[in-house]
Every structure is written in C-alpha cells, then in structure tokens.
Amino acid sequence: MTVVVLLGAPGAGKGTQAEILRKRLNIPHVATGDLFRAAVGEGSAIGLEARRYMEHGQLVPDEITIRMVLERLSRPDAAGGAILDGFPRTAAQARALDEALAGQGARVEHALLIDVPTEDLVARLSGRWICRASGHVYHAIANPPAVPGVCDLDGSELHQRDDDRAETIRARMEGQLGALADVVEHYRAQGLLRSVDGCYSISVVAEALLVQLGQAAEREA
Numbered sequence: 056m057t058v059v060v061l062l063g064a065p066g067a068g069k070g071t072q073a074e075i076l077r078k079r080l081n082i083p084h085v086a087t088g089d090l091f092r093a094a095v096g097e098g099s100a101i102g103l104e105a106r107r108y109m110e111h112g113q114l115v116p117d118e119i120t121i122r123m124v125l126e127r128l129s130r131p132d133a134a135g136g137a138i139l140d141g142f143p144r145t146a147a148q149a150r151a152l153d154e155a156l157a158g159q160g161a162r163v164e165h166a167l168l169i170d171v172p173t174e175d176l177v178a179r180l181s182g183r184w185i186c187r188a189s190g191h192v193y194h195a196i197a198n199p200p201a202v203p204g205v206c207d208l209d210g211s212e213l214h215q216r217d218d219d220r221a222e223t224i225r226a227r228m229e230g231q232l233g234a235l236a237d238v239v240e241h242y243r244a245q246g247l248l249r250s251v252d253g254c255y256s257i258s259v260v261a262e263a264l265l266v267q268l269g270q271a272a273e274r275e276a
C-alpha cells in the first residue's frame with residue numbers, strides 16, 4: 056500500500072501535481088476539497104455542514120473530515136494506496152490517519168511538501184479557473200486555456216471557485232497556514248518529509264516530486 060501525502064498551502068499546486076502522480080503511480084487521487092465540493096453539490100448532510108466552513112475559508116471540523124476521508128480510503132480502488140491532497144491539514148488529522156493505517160498494518164510512506172512563498176499564493180489563487188465538468192485547473196497567466204473560458208480537455212465552461220475570491224483567499228491563508236506548519240512538523244519528526252520548490256513550471260515540479268519518490272523507494276529497497 057503506497058500512501059503519499061501531498062502537502063502545501065492553498066494554491067501551491069497540490070491538485071495539479073496529484074493528477075500527474077496519479078497517472079504515474081496508478082493509485083487514486085483523493086482530495087478532501089473535491090470530496091467536500093461533491094458533498095455540497097449533492098446536498099448531503101456532510102455537504103450542508105461543510106459548506107458553512109468552506110464559505111468562510113475555514114477548515115471543516117476534524118471529526119467530519121476524518122470520517123469522510125477514511126470512508127473514501129476504505130473503497131476497493133484505494134486498496135493499493137492513494138495520493139492524499141489537502142489531507143491531513145491539522146495535526147489531529149495526521150494522527151488519525153496514522154492510527155487508521157496502522158490498524159491495517161500500513162503507514163504513510165511519503166510526505167511531500169510543495170513549497171511556495173505566501174505572497175505568490177494569493178496571485179496564483181486569484182488567477183485560477185476550473186472546468187465545470189471535471190475540475191481541470193487553469194491559470195489566467197501561468198497555464199491559460201487555448202480558448203478563453205473553455206476547458207481544453209472536455210470543452211466545458213471554466214469558472215472561478217467561490218472561495219478563490221480575494222477576501223476569502225486571505226482568510227484561507229490566515230486560517231490554514233498555522234495548521235499546515237503543524238502537519239509539516241508531524242512528518243518531519245517521523246523523518247518522512249521531503250520538500251520541493253514549487254515556484255518552477257508544472258512539469259519541473261512534477262519531476263522533482265517523482266525524484267523524491269524514487270529516491271525514497273531506493274532507500275527502502
């Protein structure tokens with residue numbers, strides 16, 4: 056079971072990189088933000104609860120988040136592992152994940168931090184555009200679609216996430232960076248943390264992440 060935790064501030068590129076790693080490693084990409092957005096879209100009990108926090112850029116309480124992600128990891132397609140994107144985001148979530156995996160004789164194998172300075176993150180998020188059909192991610196300047204407002208991959212309309220508005224972005228940063236530091240420390244203390252400079256192009260960052268995964272695999276062999 057290969058459990059990879061992808062860490063980084065909102066806008067660091069976790070989702071984009073997780074998609075690349077998913078194809079290379081052939082294990083599912085589990086993004087708690089996507090799971091919450093799907094639950095909100097369905098109007099489920101978790102969605103109704105989560106929405107109250109997401110609208111304000113706050114973290115959804117640990118208990119709800121942990122329950123949702125462990126349920127996702129128990130599905131058959133995650134039997135060989137998963138790339139976790141946006142989870143854990145607090146030390147309590149990190150401990151809960153360790154305990155759940157230990158119960159299955161498994162553990163987090165790699166914790167990869169995509170490091171981007173805070174001042175670059177606000178610019179990245181405010182230029183982010185997402186396709187309605189599948190959540191493919193674009194950026195007005197760094198990664199624009201061929202036709203403005205239209206997804207290159209499936210032709211669906213591009214839109215901005217409600218929580219990518221400037222005032223919510225600032226709240227997300229303030230509310231979430233402290234907790235991210237705790238999670239980084241959790242994995243550093245376990246000797247699992249590897250850091251990659253996230254300021255380069257998508258493909259360069261992807262190669263750097265794969266190098267880290269490969270080197271870690273060689274050390275274990």
Ligand code: AMP
Nearest residue numbers: 087088108109113114115120141142144
């Ligand atoms: P993201 O797409 O990862 O930026 O997540 C969008 C929003 O979902 C966040 O701003 C939080 O409100 C919520 N969320 C996602 N993952 C978590 C998590 N691990 N813990 C708590 N809240 C989360």
